[in-house]
């Protein structure tokens with residue numbers, strides 16, 4: 001494992017004497033330390049993962065859910081998300097340093113070394129696996145570890161070689177509700193698959209909009225994230241096609257009896273809003289329209305999951 005990243009501590013800042021040490025602002029250092037670890041964990045994405053997992057847990061427990069197993073599953077999956085993100089940042093230290101969006105992450109900014117981040121990744125991965133085996137169940141532990149392996153071991157290196165990487169990355173991305181489902185004792189059946197399918201398809205307009213916005217950065221960094229080889233309107237059209245496919249897919253939970261008409265109506269309305277933003281993006285590939293697709297995606301997913309959870313509880317009561 002080699003690194004070209006500079007030593008995080010500049011020599012001029014290293015305290016030389018005991019008197020210097022007294023002047024080290026402990027509070028400042030702690031807040032800096034916290035900032036580094038927060039950046040490593042990608043907290044907003046982690047929150048969305050935990051929320052999706054929580055909804056999967058609620059649906060998988062068929063009305064018999066209790067708080068402790070949910071908290072245990074959340075701890076285990078959170079550790080795996082941190083591990084996944086650390087592996088990703090350690091593997092991509094060089095490409096991250098070439099993009100404005102990622103160049104201030106702890107490794108390219110010289111605040112943590114590649115080795116330190118790999119160490120955190122391994123510790124979090126092992127802790128996640130053991131924690132889930134001991135407090136939840138073996139299936140959840142194995143699937144969560146598999147999710148990290150797929151994300152860090154396949155998707156992340158593939159970004160440099162093929163645009164198909166995003167279809168691979170969408171598999172770990174769609175795993176969270178299934179992890180919650182199996183943590184609650186649910187079987188790996190078509191019902192669990194319907195939750196997976198919603199997140200899987202949802203991701204395409206989400207990351208196509210992002211890939212288009214950052215296409216120049218990705219190109220400079222040598223990452224193959226944008227389909228269509230630069231052809232006009234290609235990215236928008238693909239995003240729109242996926243947003244249309246998402247509409248019938250989003251109705252599967254109703255088909256399997258997880259939720260009822262309330263959910264179906266909300267899913268149709270949100271699906272229409274998401275498809276409309278993608279359609280506008282397809283017609284006018286601009287930064288503003290791409291941002292709107294990203295915004296619609298971040299509104300769609302929690303909205304659909306909330307409606308699903310709410311309607312499921314309504315049917316049970």
Ligand code: HEM
Pocket residue numbers: 044045048049052101166167169170172173174176199203206207210298
């Ligand atoms: C192949 C799949 C995915 C790719 C390539 C991807 C990529 C990205 C990127 C690059 C950003 C940063 C956008 C920016 O800085 O402007 C982002 C934002 C975000 N993504 Fe994804 N994403 C994927 C799947 C997911 C999944 C599965 C979730 C959650 C379950 C998710 C949740 C989010 C959230 C919440 C944000 C906003 C974060 C923020 O504003 O800091 N993404 N995504």
Ligand SMILES: CC(C)=CCC/C(C)=C/CC/C(C)=C/COP(=O)(O)OP(=O)(O)O
Pocket residue numbers: 045049077080081084088144147148151155156169170172173175176
């Ligand atoms: C254990 C578990 C549930 C893990 C889930 C991992 C996870 C959140 C996957 C999301 C999907 C994804 C491909 C994100 C983008 O990564 P990127 O490398 O393209 O993002 P970046 O360019 O910002 O690093």
